[in-house]
Amino acid sequence: xxxxxxxxxxxxxxxxxxxxxxxxxxxxxxxxxxxxxxxxxxxxxxxxxxxxxxxxxxxxxxxxxxxxxxxxxxxxxxxxxxxxxxxxxxxxxxxxxxxxxxxxxxxxxxxxxxxxxxxxxxxxxxxxxxxxxxxxxxxxxxxxxxxxxxxxxxxxxxxxxxxxxxxxxx
Amino acid sequence: xxxxxxxxxxxxxxxxxxxxxxxxxxxxxxxxxxxxxxxxxxxxxxxxxxxxxxxxxxxxxxxxxxxxxxxxxxxxxxxxxxxxxxxxxxxxxxxxxxxxxxxxxxxxxxxxxxxxxxxxxxxxxxxxxxxxxxxxxxxxxxxxxxxxxxxxxxxxxxxxxxxxxxxxxxxxxxxxxxxxxxxxxxxxxxxxxxxxxxxxxxxxxxxxxxxxxxxxxxxxxxxxxxxxxxxxxxxxxxxxxxxxxxxxxxxxxxxxxxxxxxxxxxxxxxxxxxxxxxxxxxxxxxxxxxxxxxxxxxxxxxxxxxxxxxxxxxxxxxxxxxxxxxxxxxxxxxxxxxxxxxxxxxxxxxxxxxxxxxxxxxxxxxxxxxxxxxxxxxxxxxxxxxxxxxxxxxxxxxxxxxxxxxxxxxxxxxxxxxxxxxxxx
Numbered sequence: 342x343x344x345x346x347x348x349x350x351x352x353x354x355x356x357x358x359x360x361x362x363x364x365x366x367x368x369x370x371x372x373x374x375x376x377x378x379x380x381x382x383x384x385x386x387x388x389x390x391x392x393x394x395x396x397x398x399x400x401x402x403x404x405x406x407x408x409x410x411x412x413x414x415x416x417x418x419x420x421x422x423x424x425x426x427x428x429x430x431x432x433x434x435x436x437x438x439x440x441x442x443x444x445x446x447x448x449x450x451x452x453x454x455x456x457x458x459x460x461x462x463x464x465x466x467x468x469x470x471x472x473x474x475x476x477x478x479x480x481x482x483x484x485x486x487x488x489x490x491x492x493x494x495x496x497x498x499x500x501x502x503x504x505x506x507x508x509x510x511x
Numbered sequence: 512x513x514x515x516x517x518x519x520x521x522x523x524x525x526x527x528x529x530x531x532x533x534x535x536x537x538x539x540x541x542x543x544x545x546x547x548x549x550x551x552x553x554x555x556x557x558x559x560x561x562x563x564x565x566x567x568x569x570x571x572x573x574x575x576x577x578x579x580x581x582x583x584x585x586x587x588x589x590x591x592x593x594x595x596x597x598x599x600x601x602x603x604x605x606x607x608x609x610x611x612x613x614x615x616x617x618x619x620x621x622x623x624x625x626x627x628x629x630x631x632x633x634x635x636x637x638x639x640x641x642x643x644x645x646x647x648x649x650x651x652x653x654x655x656x657x658x659x660x661x662x663x664x665x666x667x668x669x670x671x672x673x674x675x676x677x678x679x680x681x682x683x684x685x686x687x688x689x690x691x692x693x694x695x696x697x698x699x700x701x702x703x704x705x706x707x708x709x710x711x712x713x714x715x716x717x718x719x720x721x722x723x724x725x726x727x728x729x730x731x732x733x734x735x736x737x738x739x740x741x742x743x744x745x746x747x748x749x750x751x752x753x754x755x756x757x758x759x760x761x762x763x764x765x766x767x768x769x770x771x772x773x774x775x776x777x778x779x780x781x782x783x784x785x786x787x788x789x790x791x792x793x794x795x796x797x798x799x800x801x802x803x804x805x806x807x808x809x810x811x812x813x814x815x816x817x818x819x820x821x822x823x824x825x826x827x828x829x830x831x832x833x834x835x836x837x838x839x840x841x842x843x844x845x846x847x848x849x850x851x852x853x854x855x856x857x858x859x860x861x862x863x864x865x866x867x868x869x870x871x872x873x874x875x876x877x878x879x880x881x882x883x884x885x886x887x888x889x890x891x892x893x894x895x896x897x898x899x900x901x902x903x904x905x906x907x908x909x910x911x912x913x914x915x916x917x918x919x920x921x922x923x924x925x926x927x928x929x930x931x932x933x934x935x936x
Contacts, residue, residue, distance in 0.1 A: 385560035458766040492562040497578030498589040
């Protein structure tokens, strides 16, 4: 993955309720581009999401047959033997059209196609939306979970959450 | 800015009720360290791979409430609180620069900042080019390939000078360098520099944010819009693998708040000027009344400035809230709710007149601070700007005849009577 914030494109804005509803209704995530290396963002994002009770299935041809954080890695989405709620793309913008094409062939169709922080492909995103998937680009689910749950406030991050309620929930 | 109003955010941002006990006021977490769940979680925390607290030099929940509050009020993505405004400048610029790098700063700055930039920074191999900010093009003229940032104060201390932020931001953007704005005197209530193109906002929270003259503190706010990777290798602290964190890249991993995380995870880790939780508590509590204080202090400052403008002992008044002031139009544009509560006057009797005024007041306090609920006076030439050359002091608006006034929350008639008697002695 490379940082390509595509500054010439209009900035993305996702309603808090949309992100909340995705994180609440997702259970199984297929992480395309998951790394087996302990210090890559995809690895520790996967580890964090597992701790928050998501099942994360790594998709990476180089890791196929290996186990990453206790989960078998597959070479492609179509090989995953369980239902996928969300496809999370830890790949550069150029790899997104291929991922969308494959996701479209899955049955049932994944509900969400999520491109990682720094990754944006508007055209492929529109195609995924046309096929019936909800699309999020240039965001990290780990950061969004930490933001809405208040954990990331410990780093001084503006969570946008204003609440007088005692218990936070995603 | 979220859909909530400024007053709501000043009270609620960063400080939801503490979930374990239900405590509604911001708890003071007077602790150095935090117990780990297990060894694996400890390692993940040290590697910045999960969210949590390790040690209060890096994060503390009382301090982080303050950070989130100011980041929210400024419309930034994240904040880092530090021990003073000077520490904020040091950490922010240290994150952007390496030995041999340069930056450009307005010559109308707080005297302590001019000293910090021109002496201690120079000793570390960081060069500051000071330019006359009254013409924004001067920033463009001073650009070199080694320049890594442009630094200005939105409302300059001590002179009531308003910086024309929009053209300076354009020059910075064209040069591919971040515009850093010290927003101490305006506060986000009067001016939000990110809306005019700033990339980083700094504060001395000691002043109007805390508002009661009881705590020294500083803040660095990340605007989140600067593309640190636009020129490869230009900002290695953001884009290159960080050796202390096993090759983690801050911009890649944290995106639009990567700069703030780098200031914290490297700057605070290695340079160390963390903010004490008790000070963070006092400053965060002060901010709850920031909108009310700023509004009243601006109104009173205008009344006091008008009174002094017509006083026979006063040569001139430099307050951008006065209609005949050269900065009046800029103040209307950048801070329409008020031109701040700090300004300068020139005494007809020169240096002696300034000394007589600061020694003759009974309600104004003669001390080296601004932005307190108490009204304050200072003679910069004999104090805050004493370490500058006469030329630097005059350029910064702190010549021998100048007195700086910070108008507080007392009854405005009492303040006017106090100045009148001191000037008449």
